[in-house]
Amino acid sequence: MNRALLPHTFSSHDWPPRVSLGDAGEQLNSLAARSVDLVVCSPPYNIGKIYERQHKLSFNEYLRWQEEIIEKLSAVIKQGGSVCWQVGNHIKDGVLTPLDIPFYGLFVKHGFVLRNRIIWRFNFGRNSDRRFSGRYESVLWFTLGDGYKFNLDPIRVPQLYPGKRHSKNKGANAGRPSGNPKGKNPSDYWEFSAERDFLENPVWDIPNVKAGHPEKTEHPCQFPIELAERCVLGLSDPGDFVLDPFVGTGSTLIAAAKHGRRGVGFEKEAAFADIANRRIEALCRGELPMRPSGTPVRRPGATEKVAKIPDEWRSNDQPAGDNNDGREE
Known part of the structure; x- marks a missing residue:
């Protein structure tokens, strides 16, 4: 039996x-009311990807469909539960609409409260010659009411200035270290794992899943496990129930399983659903290829072929191997 063909009733256990x-x-509709602790999801953007072509929607039709999903989420999430909704841009006929703008209104309409708008920056993305190339997307963190979970310690980053101390006019704290010895809050700008940032600055750096990434599958818009992992660690506890209604190849559930959370994901494409379940099974056997959390984003060395300017680009007065300022495009 296809691993994705499972009963349409689910147990939070x-x-x-x-x-x-x-x-x-x-x-x-098959989930019990107030049974979900955390949703981590990157919904379809309605930009014509392979999994969207059978159901072409106008932008307004797309938003109405997404509002139906959000309304149903509001019924299954626990009071105090969280939603991390990762979105980019809808682009049609050269017109760009940042999806976090309409999604903010839809979530608020159904009782959610925005706690953070997180910027996820990555090195490779959509190139363009008519506007600046896109290199970031947004994660909207909503909660259903107050009393939500926020576990800062598992997601702290090292202090930039561990030796910094309070000034002399700080009363009882005068002269004492001003930072937390466990690390600092990583802020709302995420560049997961680049060594120069992860170890030295209050940002996180996660590369997006492109060719050569150990997690890459045939899915065209794959969600990196490490991004979901930060949400799972920070906004849920072991044993909590995690949901991804557009699960793709399973990155959210892999992050959940990795850290002892339960959960379920929904996927309408049989090929992707099967890939997701096989990846979860591989994780449980200790065999899933994953990019280790906290590892630096690889930068090509100056002597590598990909870092050198091609002969076709070199001007007459530019020496071979000159790579301008060395930044990636």
């Missing part, structure tokens, strides 16, 4: 997390 084949709107 199930572990490891699993993926069910089917439409997100329909399958959300």
Whole structure:
């Protein structure tokens, strides 16, 4: 039997997390009210990807469909539960619409409170010759009411100035170290794992999943495990129930399983759902290829072929091997 063909009823006690084949709107009806602790999701952007072509929607139709999903999420999430909704841009006929703008209004309309708008920056993205190339997307962190979980310690980054101390006019704290010995809050600008930033600055650096990435599958818009992992660690506890209604190849559930959370994901494309369940199974066997969290983003050395300017680009007065300022494009 295809690993994705699972019963359409789910228990919040199930572990490891699993993926069910089917439409997100329909399958959300099978979840018990107030049963979900955390949603981590990157929904379709309605820009014509392979998994969107059978159901072409106008932009307004797309937003109405997404509002139906959000309304159903508001019924299954616990009071105090969190949603991390990762979105980019909708682009049509050269017109760009940042999706976090309409999604903010849709979530607020259904009782959610925005706690952070997080910027995820990556090195490679959509190139353009009519506007600046896109190199970031947004993660909107909403909660359903107050009393939400925020576990800062598991996601702290090292202090930039560990030796910094309070000034002499700080009363009882005068002269004492001003930072937390466990590290500092990583802020709302995420550049996961670049060594110069992760170790020295309050930012996180996660490369997006492109060719050569150990997690790459055939999915065209794959979600990096490490991005979901930060949300899982910071906004849920071991044993909590995690949901991804548009799970793709399973990165959210892999992050959940890796850290002892339960959960379920929904995916309407059978090929992707099967890949997701096989990846979760591989994780449980200790065999899943993953980019280790906290490892530096690789930069090509000056002598590597990909770092050298091609002969076709070199001007008559530019010496061979001159790579301008060395920054990646």
